Amino acid sequence: MDYKIVVLDIGKTNKKIVVFSKDLKILSRESTRLGDKLVKGVLCDRIYDLNRWVLGRLKAISGKHRVKVISATTYGATIACIGKDGDLAFPVVSYMHEPGEKTRKKFYSALGSAQDLYVRTATPLFEKLLSVGMQLFWLKEKRRPDFNRVKNILFLPQYEGYVLTGKKAVELTSVGCHTYLYDFCRRSWSETAKKLGATGKFPARFSKSWDDLGRISPQISRATGLAPDCAVSVGIHDSNASLLPYLLAKKGRFILVSTGTWGIHMFSGSSFYLSPEDMKKDTLYYLDVFGRPVRAARTAMGMEHDHYSGLIEKKFGFDPRSIKPDAGLIKEIISENKCFIIPTVIKGTGQFQDSKPGITDRRFFYRDARTAYTVLNISLALQSYFAIKQAFGREESKSIPVYVEGGFRNNGIYLNALSALFTGQPVVATEIQEATALGAAICGKCAAEGISPRDIDPRLIKISEKPVSKLGTDPEVIRQYIISFERHCLI
Numbered sequence: 001m002d003y004k005i006v007v008l009d010i011g012k013t014n015k016k017i018v019v020f021s022k023d024l025k026i027l028s029r030e031s032t033r034l035g036d037k038l039v040k041g042v043l044c045d046r047i048y049d050l051n052r053w054v055l056g057r058l059k060a061i062s063g064k065h066r067v068k069v070i071s072a073t074t075y076g077a078t079i080a081c082i083g084k085d086g087d088l089a090f091p092v093v094s095y096m097h098e099p100g101e102k103t104r105k106k107f108y109s110a111l112g113s114a115q116d117l118y119v120r121t122a123t124p125l126f127e128k129l130l131s132v133g134m135q136l137f138w139l140k141e142k143r144r145p146d147f148n149r150v151k152n153i154l155f156l157p158q159y160e161g162y163v164l165t166g167k168k169a170v171e172l173t174s175v176g177c178h179t180y181l182y183d184f185c186r187r188s189w190s191e192t193a194k195k196l197g198a199t200g201k202f203p204a205r206f207s208k209s210w211d212d213l214g215r216i217s218p219q220i221s222r223a224t225g226l227a228p229d230c231a232v233s234v235g236i237h238d239s240n241a242s243l244l245p246y247l248l249a250k251k252g253r254f255i256l257v258s259t260g261t262w263g264i265h266m267f268s269g270s271s272f273y274l275s276p277e278d279m280k281k282d283t284l285y286y287l288d289v290f291g292r293p294v295r296a297a298r299t300a301m302g303m304e305h306d307h308y309s310g311l312i313e314k315k316f317g318f319d320p321r322s323i324k325p326d327a328g329l330i331k332e333i334i335s336e337n338k339c340f341i342i343p344t345v346i347k348g349t350g351q352f353q354d355s356k357p358g359i360t361d362r363r364f365f366y367r368d369a370r371t372a373y374t375v376l377n378i379s380l381a382l383q384s385y386f387a388i389k390q391a392f393g394r395e396e397s398k399s400i401p402v403y404v405e406g407g408f409r410n411n412g413i414y415l416n417a418l419s420a421l422f423t424g425q426p427v428v429a430t431e432i433q434e435a436t437a438l439g440a441a442i443c444g445k446c447a448a449e450g451i452s453p454r455d456i457d458p459r460l461i462k463i464s465e466k467p468v469s470k471l472g473t474d475p476e477v478i479r480q481y482i483i484s485f486e487r488h489c490l491i
Helices: 047-062 101-112 112-119 130-141 144-148 154-163 192-193 218-224 236-250 301-316 326-338 370-392 410-421 434-447 474-491
Strands: 004-010 015-021 025-035 037-039 042-044 067-074 079-083 148-157 212-215 232-234 254-259 263-268 283-287 293-299 402-406 428-433 463-465
Touching: 004 047, 004 434, 015 047, 015 067, 015 130, 015 434, 025 047, 025 370, 025 463, 047 067, 047 154, 047 218, 067 154, 067 236, 067 434, 079 130, 079 154, 101 112, 101 130, 101 192, 130 144, 130 254, 144 148, 154 212, 154 218, 154 232, 192 236, 212 434, 236 254, 236 263, 236 283, 236 434, 254 370, 283 428, 293 370, 301 370, 326 370, 326 474, 370 410, 410 428, 410 474
Parallel strands: 004 067, 067 232, 254 402, 402 428
Antiparallel strands: 004 015, 015 025, 037 042, 079 148, 212 232, 254 263, 263 293, 283 293, 428 463
């Protein structure tokens, strides 16, 4: 019997609802934007506004489609604290809220050094409240009366499921996402989670992201017009949702470079190992939907790109983003081996966290807009090169493909440079329509049909691929260029 899957794809600002067929084809999509707001001095997500929008759109969708299942995917580092009355004990706090240096110091004094916690929980020294463990500690310190009213804690994907069903769950893709709450060595709750009193507030067992959470509540059925037997899947963290189609469609190990504001360089098939040195290289782990570790390294590539593109536009009077790749110019810049953009505009991020950002040869860089923009994107490719090497860690990387998705898949200069740097590995620009929503739709389909993602026919997953050709540059010239960039970054 035909049915439809509704995906709630909740980004930090952009919120989307995507309707899929049972064969994972997109039928419709709509979106809205909701930023944070201050509530009594605390930066919070506009969760009630979000829920009102979701219910309104579900009502409209129910008049057009037979919806069998709803599946939610959201950003991480966000929790909902439920009181004894079943409602929020206090608003959902934004991970962009600043807890203050005093709170940070007390956290590490009480729970262990940042380095000791990192090598077990794979949680780097993130700013603000980007780790849920830090958020819980801050809540206990600064909002103790409110925290004492908390009966249950849910990650945001599961909170959306709770709103729809009244049922609670916890799953690994959210717990394993730089939270301080998951011990990758023991593959269970961390000592930090226990000391914070968090383990007793989450559901007792881990569910799978594609498990059937339950049917929508009678109130939701009446409010939306959805059938009472409409199911809701447990939900999934957004980075893992976008990774899932690749895990199912690709054989063997690969690197997925998810590009946007941040570049997340993920290595599927990694084992878990971390050293104190890794903490200085913006390295972390995720857990995929099957509970396997995914080693990853970050760069602030989108922010770097926008910052220097703005400088180029100011200098030459036009937006350089329209500049197309020039293979001869890329080869010249690499052969000259003197002009780089040194990271990073966001201190403490990327593979060279103590480097002094800037341009090494401003005269060469600013000789014309094409040169400047090409140098910029080659330097971003160099950052990705080192991040990918960091993601590989001690694993053998020979011939493992590198897939590039997101905004930079359309950046020909970046792609050509990255392909040149990886002389022995294929670099492929890929595109999946609504990749994150598709990952959630796969989970919804599994919940509706009582199957595992591994049972999904990979032919249903449409990935557009464009292999990036090699430039034919001498490998020794490439090697010397990489060495020079690294040397400049370490000065």
